[in-house]
Amino acid sequence: MSLAMADFTFVTALVRQRSAIDLQPGKEYLVESRLAPIVRATGEKDIASLVTRLRRGDDKLSNEVVDALTTNETSWFRDTHPFQAFSQHLLPELARSGCRTVTVWSAACSSGQEAYSLAMLLLDWLPNNPGLSAQIIGTDISARMVERARAAKFSQLEVNRGLPAPYLVKYFEQIGREWALKPAVKSLTRFERGNLALPPTNIPTCDVVFLRNVLIYFDLDIKRTVLGHIRRVLRPGGYLVLGGAESTLNLDGTFRRMELGRAVVFRHSGGAS
């Protein structure tokens, strides 16, 4: 299957318009391989005829194409240190500051492992902090991922990726070949579709935002826009946790970089950018 330059340009513009994901020339192979299953499923002859259909303005198909071009790589307690910082530094600090309901946003949550890792840490912590409660909101642009996160069922291969055995025993039950999260974990979370490039809706004021491994897909302007949107819902003094390769440096001057153990977090200073 080969991709004409004009079709590649059309698809990348569609993806940028609907998700802000920046697919530069050189990503033709990615577009070809991700669209191949859609070509088969729709019975189209090839990518060219799929793109012809997209050009006619098929909204449902356009969403499927954008969804297919998101990269949903994730794992439990990904990179370890941010999660250690959350339970060892951020939660005690929030309790000391008088926070009653710990509110965390897992922005770009993929299939939910990040949000559920945080939920398990909170379930371990809450019994020692009577009177406190917690809520976690997970959002992602991919409808497919939001559906998977809500289902809260994971394959053996998925639970093998970073989930400590004691957590598997404590918080999951095996149903057939899958591992399902127990209601206690699910009850701390809700998942919704959301585009980070647009102003957040339905997100309460947050104490902590995990925005990990997603800024890398955006150009500079969109990165700044997204950080501006985070600032609208992160309370002054709240914490932003980014991926290992990401920073607010040169993007947004209102965040102060802090090292907590072996993790780096960014604290919202309260000012405007």
Ligand SMILES: C[S@@+](CC[C@H](N)C(=O)[O-])C[C@H]1O[C@@H](n2cnc3c(N)ncnc32)[C@H](O)[C@@H]1O
């Ligand atoms: C690589 S995953 C990261 C998942 C998780 N945060 C982690 O670090 O393991 C990136 C996620 O960002 C989502 N994404 C991409 N563009 C987005 C946008 N504009 N708004 C919301 N989510 C987006 C993708 O659908 C994908 O699930």
